[in-house]
Amino acid sequence: MAQALVTGGASGIGAATVRRLVRDGHAVTFVDLDEKAGATLATETGARFMLADGTNQAQVNQVLTRSEFEILVNNIGADQHAFFTSTSPDEWRRLLAVNLETAFLFCHGVLPSMQQRGWGRIVMVASEAGRLGSKGGSVYAAAKAGLVGFARSLARENARYAITVNAVLPGPVRTPMVERAVNEFGGKILDDMAGLTLMRRLGEPDEIAAAIAFFCSTEAGFITGEALGVSGGMGCGA
Numbered sequence: 001m002a003q004a005l006v007t008g009g010a011s012g013i014g015a016a017t018v019r020r021l022v023r024d025g026h027a028v029t030f031v032d033l034d035e036k037a038g039a040t041l042a043t044e045t046g047a048r049f050m051l052a053d054g055t056n057q058a059q060v061n062q063v064l065t066r067s068e069f070e071i072l073v074n075n076i077g078a079d080q081h082a083f084f085t086s087t088s089p090d091e092w093r094r095l096l097a098v099n100l101e102t103a104f105l106f107c108h109g110v111l112p113s114m115q116q117r118g119w120g121r122i123v124m125v126a127s128e129a130g131r132l133g134s135k136g137g138s139v140y141a142a143a144k145a146g147l148v149g150f151a152r153s154l155a156r157e158n159a160r161y162a163i164t165v166n167a168v169l170p171g172p173v174r175t176p177m178v179e180r181a182v183n184e185f186g187g188k189i190l191d192d193m194a195g196l197t198l199m200r201r202l203g204e205p206d207e208i209a210a211a212i213a214f215f216c217s218t219e220a221g222f223i224t225g226e227a228l229g230v231s232g233g234m235g236c237g238a
């Protein structure tokens with residue numbers, strides 16, 4: 001059993017990861033901005049919920065004083081639905097802060113104690129958008145590509161401490177993030193998303209959580225610096 005921290009754990013892929021890591025026997029803490037959903041999931045799973053904004057360094061530090069985490073899943077993310085020329089500098093800074101800098105803050109906080117212990121697992125929840133690009137999601141895609149480069153760099157720097165750092169790249173997954181896109185663009189977008197995959201369907205949050213849990217496991221100790229598409233073949237050939 002390890003002390004695990006999941007960011008953005010109150011919804012979608014994060015919530016599925018919390019449930020899965022609890023089932024795998026870990027002591028799970030999760031952080032989120034959504035107090036109501038967080039409290040509900042904590043009651044359901046027995047995981048510890050901490051209300052925190054992952055872009056706020058003081059709040060992140062507060063979370064990290066609670067335990068010496070051995071597993072970190074950087075899952076916080078927020079989508080973009082606008083072409084680049086309609087995206088303001090303030091908006092792209094917000095997207096970079098949420099999708100990329102949150103991972104910097106949590107990794108910066110947990111790595112020293114992982115290094116001291118000589119064991120650790122870090123997983124970035126990136127996206128196929130990061131390697132394939134995304135029409136209407138240029139800054140999101142840039143941030144997600146950044147997460148992969150960040151993971152590979154941390155993998156190189158931390159292998160000598162037996163810390164692995166990997167990225168999971170979901171394709172379209174049935175979560176509230178996708179539901180918000182349906183509300184904005186209509187139901188046809190689901191068919192369009194499914195059509196991007198070889199499997200011709202959306203993924204389920206549990207399917208992404210399974211890949212994350214594998215990278216977090218003891219058995220995955222010889223796998224680091226990898227970027228695994230969990231996307232129904234969307235990235236096939238990329």
Ligand SMILES: NC(=O)c1ccc[n+]([C@@H]2O[C@H](COP(=O)([O-])OP(=O)(O)OC[C@H]3O[C@@H](n4cnc5c(N)ncnc54)[C@H](O)[C@@H]3O)[C@@H](O)[C@H]2O)c1
Binds near residue numbers: 032033079
């Ligand atoms: N759903 C998809 O199709 C899809 C595809 C590729 C990648 N992803 C990635 O998977 C991750 C999870 O996505 P999801 O679909 O489950 O999204 P979601 O919107 O259902 O969940 C994201 C969670 O993060 C929390 N959050 C957002 N900003 C935060 C902040 N600053 N501090 C703390 N918590 C914050 C939200 O409150 C929410 O609970 C994201 O990184 C997303 O980019 C999702």
